Amino acid sequence: MKELSRRKFIGGSAAAIAAVGFWASGSYAFADGAKKFTDSDPEQAVLGEEKVIYTSDAFCASECGLKVTTVDGVISTIYGNVHVPYNAGTVCAKGSSGKQVVYNPYRLKYPLIRTGNRGEGKFRRASWEEAAKYIAERLEKIKKNYGPESVIMDGGDMTDQTPYWRLFYYYGTPNCAQHGAICDTPRRLGPYLVEGGMRIEPDLMRPALVRQPDGTLKNDFTYKNKLIIYVGWNPFTATRINYESRGTVAAKQNGAKVVVVDPAFCNTAVHADKWLPIRPGTDPDLFAAMLRYILTNNNSSNSERRYIDSGYLDYSIGWPEFETEFRSWWDKKDPVNNLPYFSLEWAAERTGLVAEDIAELAHTFGITKPAALIWGMNGTGHHFNGEVTSVLGTVLNVITGNFDVPGGVIDTALVRSDKGGNDGTDYIKGKVIERVVNGKTITGKSWDLQLDNNGDWPAAFWGALGAYPKQFKDGVKIAYGPFAGYTYPIKGFFVRGGNPAASASTVQRWNEVLTAKEASGDYKTELIVYVDTAYLETGLYADVILPEASYFERMGLSDIYPSEPVMYLRDMVVPPLYEAKNQVEIMNLLAKALHDAGDSDIQGKDFWDKYKKEEDFWNEMLRKAPGRNNVGVPLPYPQYPEGYKILGTPDSLESRQVTIDHDKKVVQGQPLTAEWLRANKGVAVWPMAWYRHMAKSGGIISTKSKKMEFHFGALDAVNKLIQQSGGKVPYMLQQIGLSQFPTTFFWYETVWNPYTNSKYANYKQEYPFQLTSGRIHQSMSATQYVDWLGRISGEHLWMPLNEEKIVYPTVLNEKGVETLSGQKKIRAGTWSIAVIQMNASDARKLGLISGDLVRLRNPMGEETQGRIMASEFIRPGVLRIPPGAGNRFTPGMGQTYEYRQTTPSSNRLLDPDLSSAITGMSSYNDMVVKVLKV
């Protein structure tokens, strides 16, 4: 046959041309498709060619290193990349099913322009040119009428939003947000204030690349941990810190003890030596009691009571002030229980734990070295008072001498590799602008119009995305900085890779603001753009949808949260399918369209001429790697001066192909590039060290004073800004009775907790359940998007408890929208749905069994519906539902969408007006509900 086709066609006859012409003609989608092998054997061309590509996952926020094989240009196998120490060759069920994301028939394929109303989900196909022009013209109109600050760009839940930020910073808006704002900022506040980092994790990442006494580098696989306490943190399910799950098991085998403090017997509790089922929202109570116990009972001359390692006094400031303020509470009585604050009895009363257990935990933590106290997203990140928890947690780790010691805790934000520099932050911070405020022309920087830091959330470090519906509704009122008194509306919303309409604040409120209209009938928010591979709820509101290349079709960099500098590449495994484009292409395309629409802030030299290839963009970012100082024990590079900043590829640094700048204190090796990473199994690993915070040269501590600060310089500075701008107290501080940001130990109660906050005590009877939402990465949107993952059950929150369902397709015909009859049957018990986890004794009292449908109602009258999963694995009086997995109202979620009426949404019930006072995070875990049988 092969021979025949060659004989008949390859002669170049008119007939051959005609036949090929037929193939090549047709819709544009296939227009350029004909390729004829005229001078080579077609079967030899690419058939069977096997390629290995090292890349990184982005199916969840863990971004594990992967080794992907393609055969003939099609993804064939997905394994973990053994060379990336972060996941060391492991890969989870999601990661290994990534093929079904790329080859998902329902992924977004073409640019789309809305044809129906917002929320209706009706679109038509458009070309990239048309879509880009549409967006650019509206952006320019908004810029002209209201100023570029009226546009918010939300970069979503990926580490590679940089190209989009760059585009929007150059466009002129200082308002670029990201998912971190609605992830766990309260949890990060303590580390941020005390040592300038954000993310304290146990020293569990193995192997660690360690400098040996003989000067060589070796992978160290030993676990030094003796005690790990996880509080409201569930690494066995919420997988972001991938090495914590395998590391915890390995450390346990090595003799470490594990304690889990969580209202639910979560997957991590399964591995614990002890589970303490704490009452939700009382983690700071536990930590405060531990700190009081340790301060009271510490005795440096008694080895049984030597809790505190006073070494921290050498590299910190403000401890006496902090301790004095903390102790000043000890004599006060809590109005809720009339017991002295932070005493064991007080904590027992509030946490629901036994006083002896609390004392034992404090003692064990104090006496065991090394130990790690870890608090997580669920417990601290999602509670209003998580900010108190994280400060106390940081303090406990530091004063007991566990910070950056082998087997202790590491602030991974301080030691990960550096990258970036091209997101446009410098540009927007330096850009001089004028605005008329109260009739006067004021000159300032674009950055001074940033809606959070100059508005309601002057101390938030990642913005307050969860509170944004308020800004959409009321506009932005600048209260601080040179433009104090200036106001502007929100008119444009560009969302990429995030889903705020379903996950930030309440679903109801987003729906309200995104569909709000002027009297003229036009939408108040003039432009909404949604960029993604999957069609999530926010997409329903979009005017334009742009299909982004999936993570196997684009480049990027991963450096998640390792204990030593590690940088690995996300590489293009296969070219983008359909008309999807990568971020750099989209950035350049939109930049060009803005330029063509007359935007003089956007020039080719900053975009399409500068980044001709996707790789150019990422290479520029890599030039900063690893960017960490040569400090710690063992010294990473004994061949170079201590304290100098290290830059360049690991091999050039080893072989001394470097230049040393003694003025700037920089050792510069060969700059890291994507090409180098490709040639080196996709990853660069630089040496690990410990005690990096103690270095005389400043070490890793990133506060302004370069010391650990128990007097919070960062909040001091915010208070000064507020004073200089007239002293307006941010509304959330007012709510909790503060007149300025606290600069040392502080305490305030969480909201909607009748057991700890007297303001809510009277809800106890009528709303007997506390509602929490355990973060589970296994149930994130993308999981349900892949059908076979949607069948897997996980951690009691996601169970095959679906009812049988006949799906009636809705059609559009001459009568309008009509529902057809009897089509597809989904059998009961075959699809994993979000459920409401309830203690079995509570269920018995209410006459409920697993699978029963109930309504949860909060005191504001909001409701959500779902099925009960009754078990002993949760504290009585507490309900847990997974965030984001239920009540999915986008058809992009497939079968999960079919169960939107019988699966619960925690987001519907949260209080949208209460975001945590300092960081502006939605309080997902603070609510009380009653249960009503359906």
Place this chain on the structure above:
Amino acid sequence: MKPSQREGVKEIMQAMAYKDTMVGEELERLQLLRELFTAVPDEELLGRLVKQAEHDEAFQRLARLAREETKEILAAEWMRLFEGPGRFPVVLFGSYYLDGGKLMESSTLATRQFYRQYGMEPVANIPADHLAYELGFLGYLTASADMAVDAGGREEFLAARSEFLYRFMLAWTTKMVRVLRESTTIPFFLELGELLLFVIQQMEQKSM
């Protein structure tokens, strides 16, 4: 579709004196169907549908049904059925039906392999077993058979066409049309499915 490409087809058809031949008609049918399954039908395509119906009885009903719907309804329903966004009901890729709801599986690769045997390499950015591709390939084999320099060549191509229909197209298009029937009440789309089956089944009979 860019006008220049459409011109191209017309020119080829004319140059090869296909206008009024059996093969010419087959090619025109395939071309029309392929475009109808590729994107929302625009005015120009609907105009050609009417023209086709003037001399091709098989297309008369479809042309009439097209006139009975508004352009907006046709566009909205096309998007809802075949493109979404979201879980649209009718997937137009073969492997979805042949490989348990997944794309780019072994049947896609086998399809691509088959194209390659005839010197054709599909573009990389759409899985090779999209209905429009397969219709294009049928046209290619049809035209090739007609233009083969000898009877042996002609037979080989017809045999290949038959094999392609049996192994790939008929195996999944019947399933796809069944889903289409269940997913829409708009007569135009019901007829589009039936017409697709009619046209390719007729080709299958001719191949034998």
